[in-house]
Amino acid sequence: MRTRKKKSEKELTIEQKINRRNFLSFAAFAVLAGGAYEGWRLLYKSPDEAAGITAGAHKPLRRALNKTELVFRRLFSNNHLVKTYPKSMAAKRVRVNSDIGIEAEKKFDPATWKLQVVKKPGDVFKVSLDELKALPKTEIIYDFKCVEGWDQIQHWAGVRFSDFMAHYKLDNLAKMQYVGMETPDKAYYVGIDMASAMHPQTLLAYEVNDQPLPLNHGAPLRLIIPVKYGIKNLKRIGTISFSNSRPRDYWAEQGYDYYSGL
Ligand SMILES: Nc1nc2c(c(=O)[nH]1)N[C@H]1C(S)=C(S)[C@@H](COP(=O)(O)O)O[C@H]1N2
Numbered sequence: 001m002r003t004r005k006k007k008s009e010k011e012l013t014i015e016q017k018i019n020r021r022n023f024l025s026f027a028a029f030a031v032l033a034g035g036a037y038e039g040w041r042l043l044y045k046s047p048d049e050a051a052g053i054t055a056g057a058h059k060p061l062r063r064a065l066n067k068t069e070l071v072f073r074r075l076f077s078n079n080h081l082v083k084t085y086p087k088s089m090a091a092k093r094v095r096v097n098s099d100i101g102i103e104a105e106k107k108f109d110p111a112t113w114k115l116q117v118v119k120k121p122g123d124v125f126k127v128s129l130d131e132l133k134a135l136p137k138t139e140i141i142y143d144f145k146c147v148e149g150w151d152q153i154q155h156w157a158g159v160r161f162s163d164f165m166a167h168y169k170l171d172n173l174a175k176m177q178y179v180g181m182e183t184p185d186k187a188y189y190v191g192i193d194m195a196s197a198m199h200p201q202t203l204l205a206y207e208v209n210d211q212p213l214p215l216n217h218g219a220p221l222r223l224i225i226p227v228k229y230g231i232k233n234l235k236r237i238g239t240i241s242f243s244n245s246r247p248r249d250y251w252a253e254q255g256y257d258y259y260s261g262l
């Protein structure tokens, strides 16, 4: 008898313990869910940043992006290379993503194209594709990453941006903080910090899979910058310019991170 009584007492305490645990975990869940909802509501209601070089993001989110940029910049080094792959792993059918500034219906003749290099406003020189092809050619096979969530191992070749700068004696301009690039029609444009532009894997690319660039990949010349997301890899470069303030950037104006580093 005594033992039975004891046993039922024991069962009761276990049940009570279970109840208490259930209560505590649901209470904790409710508090966390409420906190998450409140956090989301505060963010949702927070003001947008003032439209400028960057626009369209809530102020707290932009502050977070700017903080991550600082971390990225501190860690950034030209000795740190993006991982590369053997040629056999490169995609045969290279994905085509978007075509702002290079739409198929737009008339564009790659044969008459020349790269315009703006040393400073009013001081422009032009470079032909043949002149670029005469410079040392660099290849890269790496994992191209788009912010939309896809990636693909791709094989590109062209002139290292740093080789281009050295060849045209633009060392003084390489001391400036930013490079701006725009399509010939100025519909797509990117701003790149100089350290990333001068990274040894950054190319002015004119070939993909050993073939001249097709128009939809940015013929005759595009930017391949493995230390950045796809959005910065401008297709069909019309002009290159230099500045100490951030050049305008198509996706940064839509709320995306200006730096977009990888
Ligand atoms: N001129 C131009 N360049 C561009 C774009 C664009 O719309 N227009 N899209 C960018 C984006 S978002 C990506 S992911 C890559 C895609 O390059 P791909 O079409 O060669 O895959 O190009 C980038 N460069």
Ligand SMILES: [Mo]
Pocket (backbone or CB within 6 Å): 097, 145, 146, 147, 148, 230, 231
């Ligand atoms: Mo992209």
